[in-house]
Amino acid sequence: MSLSTTELNYLIWRYLQEGGLEVSAFALQDETKVHEYEERYTDKIPLGCLVDLVQKGILYYKVNDMVQKGGVIASEDIINMNFNLFNSISQPAAGVEERKIGSSSVVAPQPQQKALTGQENGTVEEEQEFTPVLKESFTFPSSLANSWNPKNSDSFAWGQRDSTSAICSLTWENGSAKLQSNVLPHPANSKEVVSLSWSPKGNLLLTASENGELRLWDSDGSIRFIMAMHSSPVLAIQWSPNASYLLSLDITNKAVVWDSQTGQSVQYIDNLAETNDKCLGTDSCWIDDSIFVLPGSNYALNVYQLGDSQPIGVLAGHSDTVSSIKYNKELRLLCSASDDQTVRIWRGNSINSLQVLSGHSQPLTYLDWCKLGGNWYVLTCSLDGSLKLWDIYKNKTLDSKLVDNGLPILVAALSPDYTKVATGDSDGNIMIWSILADGQFKQLGFFQPGETNSSNFASAIHWNSSSSQVSVSYSERSSCVIKIV
Structure with missing residues (x-):
């Protein structure tokens, strides 16, 4: 599923109208001409759609966070204790270091890991970069x-x-x-x-x-x-x-x-x-x-x-x-x-x-x-x-x-x-x-x-x-x- 910029702008515009924020809605309408999509989307988008979509996104993060490393399900009480919108946003996209594909295990590389060369003779070299000082x-x-x-x-x-x-x-x-x-x-x-x-x-x-x-x-x-x-x-x-x-x-x-x-x-x-x-x-x-x-x-x-x-x-x-x-x-x-x-x-x-x-x-x-x-x-x-x-x-x-x-x-x-x-x-x-x-x-x-x-x-x-x-x-x-x- 994907959400285009136009569709997101329309949802925000509808949300502003539903909330009585007429000036903000008009400003967005003037910048994006989003009102031109009213005829196309008005019958397909229910009231409160943007809020409902955000809440479902938060719920997805909650369910995803309950699955710990090794497939262990965490206690729902622990998740509920610290779970809110901002915690869900701050969660990494991939919360585990390993992902299993079929019967193989692929280890994700660490962010600081460099490309290694010379491993045949047991040596490890790191590519180093420096900025020259100009005169x-x-x-x-x-x-x-x-x-x-x-x-x-x-x-x-x-x-x-x-x-x-x-x-x-x-x-x-x-x-x-x-x-x-x-x-x-x-x-x-x-x-x-x-x-x-x-x-x-x-x-x-x-x-x-x-x-x-x-x-x-x-x-x-x-x-x-x-x-x-x-x-x-x-x-x-x-x-x-x-x-x-x-x-x-x-x-x-x-x-x-x-x-x-x-x-x-x-x-x-x-x-x-x-x-x-x-x-x-x-x-x-x-x-x-x-x-x-x-x-x-x-x-x-x-x-x-x-x-x-x-x-x-x-x-x-x-x-x-x-x-x-x-x-x-x-x-x-x-x-x-x-x-x-x-x-x-x-x-x-x-x-x-x-x-x-x-x-x-x-x-x-x-x-x-x-x-x-x-x-x-x-x-x-x-x-x-x-x-x-x-x-x-x-x-x-x-x-x-x-x-x-x-x-x-x-x-x-x-x-x-x-x-x-x-x-x-x-x-x-x-x-x-x-x-x-x-x-x-x-x-x-x-x-x-x-x-x-x-x-x-x-x-x-x-x-x-x-x-x-x-x-x-x-x-x-x-x-x-x-x-x-």
Whole structure:
């Protein structure tokens, strides 16, 4: 016997209706459209069916628990003394170590048992795994942001805390890196450089300062434009797919669309000013060269057409700050993560979320699409210290791993070839994970920045275009580049 997700949702919906929980029933109905199955199931499902089904499941566990090892029936009094719903749930699926099949006895392997080799000569060898300790290839000044040139795997930029940024070119000789830096000066009153982003073609670099000023540079370090319409720190910078426009979002929920050829603003969105006491989101996203998505009122996602001051669509569902928004052009699906601990998948022809992924116990800090074997999955990281790979069609995780120290994951980055992910925790530790073909995570390496300092955290982490190097920005100590061999 099997129970499908649709059938279970219908039973829960009926239970909520029977219990007078109309608001909860309506919410479930709105999310799952379960009312569409009313005509099919209404005459087949009696009142109280869900409760009856759960009670029968508990009874099954009770009967199963009465049979002890060797087929001995335990005293019913002992079973009744400690038996309840939560005890039944905690029982293992197989309560005995041996299972007899016909006249043969098969002993179940112990969980810690390793594969044995060399038994012919009486020796036993255990397969042992260890995580290599990674070393920094070179360092650069303390920074809040960094970014690799998408077209040059040996060129990257960073933003320092002393009102300067730099473009660096790397050359390798005998395994050692040599740097050639080009400093990009900013006025002293601009304070820290908090964000930067390369254009898709790698010929332009945009830097954002704490005072809201944006500066557009050529890849050789010459300045093109100074763009000043923000008065607060800019949280997100997004280039349109053809690099014709720039979208900037600041901490007060104001957004500006810029023409990258002239440096002039073409659209200013300030209809969220009434909510500037709360940051609605820290990310934005382009759907194509004329449609983009911004966090909106009540943590909805507002979809805008270039030139229109009002959204052409509103995607409501999140209940807290939107931390990440990613669009998959191939699937034509939008994905969003939030401080409400959920991920939502959206389809363009519906204002309701297609799927809701729940499993993290703290706000999400990273989200991206990951392609394995021709199929797309969703990668997430959270302040609960875990990273997960999701099958969005089956609404389940392929794998979930907790960083060794259990510290919150503040930053993460998926490699361009989708084979590795780097995570940085609140102590500045960097873990490199391999994503295997079956969607499982495996530790590749570990980097520790030295003496632990609560104020020294990893503020940004990025891969180069060849997926061979990781740049890490640190808030207090020197930032660094780690080469993955």
